[in-house]
Amino acid sequence: MVQGNRKIFLSEQEIPREWYNIQADLPKPLPPPLNPATNEPITPDMLSPIFPMNLIEQEVSTERWIKIPDEVLEKLLLWRPSPLCRAYGLEKFLGTPARIYYKNEGISPPGSHKPNTAIAQAYYNKVFGTKRLTTETGAGQWGSALSFACNQFGLEVKVYMVRVSYDQKPYRRIMMEAWGGRCVPSPSPDTHAGRVYLKDNLDHPGSLGIAISEAIEDAVNSKNTKYSLGSVLNHVLMHQTIIGLETEKQLKIAGEYPDVVIGCAGGGSNFAGIAFPFIRDKIHGKDIRIIAVEPTSCPTLTKGPYVYDFGDTARTTPLLPMNSIGHQFVPAPIHAGGLRYHGMAPLVSRLLQDGLIEAKAYAQLETFQAGIHFARTEGFIPAPETDHAIACVIDEAVKAKEEGKEKVILMNWSGHGVIDLASYDAYLSGKLHDYIMPDEDIEQLVCELKRC
Numbered sequence: 185m186v187q188g189n190r191k192i193f194l195s196e197q198e199i200p201r202e203w204y205n206i207q208a209d210l211p212k213p214l215p216p217p218l219n220p221a222t223n224e225p226i227t228p229d230m231l232s233p234i235f236p237m238n239l240i241e242q243e244v245s246t247e248r249w250i251k252i253p254d255e256v257l258e259k260l261l262l263w264r265p266s267p268l269c270r271a272y273g274l275e276k277f278l279g280t281p282a283r284i285y286y287k288n289e290g291i292s293p294p295g296s297h298k299p300n301t302a303i304a305q306a307y308y309n310k311v312f313g314t315k316r317l318t319t320e321t322g323a324g325q326w327g328s329a330l331s332f333a334c335n336q337f338g339l340e341v342k343v344y345m346v347r348v349s350y351d352q353k354p355y356r357r358i359m360m361e362a363w364g365g366r367c368v369p370s371p372s373p374d375t376h377a378g379r380v381y382l383k384d385n386l387d388h389p390g391s392l393g394i395a396i397s398e399a400i401e402d403a404v405n406s407k408n409t410k411y412s413l414g415s416v417l418n419h420v421l422m423h424q425t426i427i428g429l430e431t432e433k434q435l436k437i438a439g440e441y442p443d444v445v446i447g448c449a450g451g452g453s454n455f456a457g458i459a460f461p462f463i464r465d466k467i468h469g470k471d472i473r474i475i476a477v478e479p480t481s482c483p484t485l486t487k488g489p490y491v492y493d494f495g496d497t498a499r500t501t502p503l504l505p506m507n508s509i510g511h512q513f514v515p516a517p518i519h520a521g522g523l524r525y526h527g528m529a530p531l532v533s534r535l536l537q538d539g540l541i542e543a544k545a546y547a548q549l550e551t552f553q554a555g556i557h558f559a560r561t562e563g564f565i566p567a568p569e570t571d572h573a574i575a576c577v578i579d580e581a582v583k584a585k586e587e588g589k590e591k592v593i594l595m596n597w598s599g600h601g602v603i604d605l606a607s608y609d610a611y612l613s614g615k616l617h618d619y620i621m622p623d624e625d626i627e628q629l630v631c632e633l634k635r636c
């Protein structure tokens with residue numbers, strides 16, 4: 185017999201109408217991005233060849249609340265507000281006194297949190313007069329989200345998809361094409377950056393860093409075209425705060441407040457989305473733990489130093505102040521494609537430096553085991569990225585049992601894994617391995633980078 189509601193819904197009228205900008209509340213401001221040629225802070229106009237000015241303004245804004253335009257809300261209402269669910273089945277399986285809540289971002293049309301910012305970015309580009317967007321994608325979640333969003337606002341889009349994921353996940357490409365997007369494997373012969381890598385290895389597995397270089401090169405050299413990034417940047421993280429702002433309202437309805445907030449972290453956007461509104465409380469004195477979870481094969485937060493590094497492999501971006509394992513990093517072919525980025529959002533990196541968040545790393549096999557437990561207790565099959573958050577939730581719930589504590593655990597369920605079934609197949613048939621990145625490899629990749 186269920187004791188309370190399994191799902192807490194908000195009405196469409198209760199959708200948050202402003203995004204939360206954590207830059208207004210940071211204990212220490214973000215160090216500025218630097219121009220690599222001069223090592224001087226970049227000015228907003230230097231970003232204008234790749235981003236529209238309305239998004240650049242958001243990137244540097246320190247206003248605490250930014251109004252969500254009605255045209256954006258109207259599209260977000262296609263699937264938002266998303267339900268906050270109580271994981272009774274998982275709690276029972278673990279025999280834990282902890283109460284586990286998960287925010288289901290898998291119900292969006294592309295199946296993850298990514299369209300929360302894709303819709304906003306497509307809208308601001310449309311208003312600015314952009315006709316075409318370029319982007320990179322790892323697992324294909326971001327590429328499909330941007331294709332969906334561009335379709336909603338009548339923009340063209342070209343997606344450079346990391347080759348290993350392009351081969352592993354053909355269904356993501358088909359989704360992009362269904363929404364009218366164009367998707368090519370990266371490295372591709374279409375750009376100078378891509379050709380450099382193909383020259384040495386026609387089977388190059390690609391990386392997010394290379395795909396970003398290709399997408400930026402294309403945007404800079406094409407007419408009426410801008411570039412769009414699915415994570416890492418301040419405005420992207422801010423668009424995702426709608427997740428945490430809805431959750432705050434939903435937890436209030438349930439009469440709860442979290443002791444622990446957990447999200448997986450690739451570039452940091454879904455983690456930021458659920459966590460930033462609660463970090464605001466923490467800055468103002470609340471006793472709450474916030475945990476970002478990453479793979480041991482790409483341990484940006486747990487092992488990467490806080491440095492100035494490029495956002496892409498071809499060194500075309502400004503230098504960003506972030507935890508990084510080096511822009512030359514080529515990831516092991518793990519199945520959580522969205523968690524293989526060498527850097528971490530400057531905002532998330534800053535919060536780690538300030539001790540406001542913790543970071544943990546999990547190896548691939550444990551995360552898939554966690555995903556299977558979730559699927560068998562709660563029904564929904566999580567994305568391999570989301571499995572990282574679930575592994576940490578399980579650890580925290582087991583700890584609560586050992587300590588006999590009734591804590592409230594909140595997780596961002598960043599996406600479903602129905603298009604990632606090949607990964608589950610590989611796991612269930614014993615073909616997956618763990619990868620743990622050795623410290624010496626990281627040292628080699630970061631030794632020349634300037635510490636922040």
Ligand SMILES: Cc1ncc(COP(=O)(O)O)c(C=O)c1O
Pocket residue numbers: 296297322323324325326414415416448449450451452453454455521522523567569570598599600
């Ligand atoms: C389902 C899912 N979760 C998490 C991530 C990681 O990205 P981020 O850290 O920006 O949320 C991705 C990236 O593709 C994703 O598809």
